[in-house]
């Protein structure tokens with residue numbers, strides 16, 4: 099038979115396979131599944147963005163290959179948005195690169211900088227492409243444990259010197275998926291100093307900057323002095339504008355880093371459908387009220403879920419951002435996979451086992467606030483029977 103590459107064999111196993119299978123089977127049997135497993139907004143894309151797509155798609159100029167570096171009008175809209183939101187100035191010609199969703203850029207970025215055997219410093223638990231992209235580029239992930247006792251921040255001082263010598267990339271992601279942890283700028287200042295001292299490239303994933311509660315405004319890594327010397331930041335329209343299926347995001351920051359990623363991509367893809375880029379311009383420059391409504395909706399769901407879980411004696415704290423709730427497995431007899439399987443088998447509730455995000459996610463479950471308040475109440479009712 100075919101022998102896959104060593105790299106492919108080294109990728110972490112896909113641990114959700116069993117749960118996915120069981121979920122499909124349960125659906126086929128007509129069971130009423132409450133799916134708290136998916137980090138994908140359930141609300142539609144705002145209509146003015148859809149209209150911009152219709153209109154743009156009718157212009158034959160959008161039907162041809164798009165330029166690799168993205169349309170200037172989109173890069174300018176991104177620059178204006180960053181200036182307005184974070185007071186960070188970006189040059190649209192050299193410091194911004196639109197992407198086919200930010201996952202694509204995150205996964206390809208290590209190809210630009212890692213040589214065989216180089217290390218990436220990767221938080222664990224984490225969004226899977228940090229590890230996957232590193233391994234596919236021939237690098238090795240060094241796992242920085244995110245522990246509750248440290249506010250789910252990596253302990254940079256614990257990284258061994260021998261690893262630091264061979265490390266080139268440092269991934270950070272706040273507001274965090276899956277732990278929902280947030281940071282203030284003082285953490286970013288520490289990271290800038292650390293990166294300069296050890297000659298690291300910082301990759302900041304800011305996908306959840308607009309999804310926050312009670313007035314908390316997540317900062318950008320690029321707000322910190324000196325950050326642009328060492329960092330590229332990834333951003334996405336997916337969560338902010340309910341556009342996960344559209345595939346539109348961007349990389350921004352240090353021009354050498356942005357350029358290197360553009361060079362990798364010029365060998366792999368041929369740009370983003372121009373009509374989608376123009377819809378992205380409509381998203382970034384059009385009315386923004388829906389973001390407030392979105393946060394209000396997730397906040398309501400969050401409060402119903404947390405107070406419901408607390409009433410069952412589960413100890414869960416309220417996330418300040420993201421649409422995730424990171425929960426300790428309430429019964430020590432179970433690991434996260436077993437407990438998730440139990441919830442599906444007995445209660446028709448899907449949650450994501452923490453170990454799926456890495457070994458330090460073991461002992462936790464992730465619930466996503468992507469179902470209605472009624473369904474969350476129904477889920478709490480079912481959990482009472484456990």
Ligand SMILES: *Cc1c(COP(=O)(O)O)cnc(C)c1O
Pocket residue numbers: 137198199200201202225271275303305333334335336337342346347
């Ligand atoms: C959802 C998400 C993204 C966004 O990915 P896209 O490819 O832009 O849809 C990026 N990072 C994290 C941590 C996410 O959870």
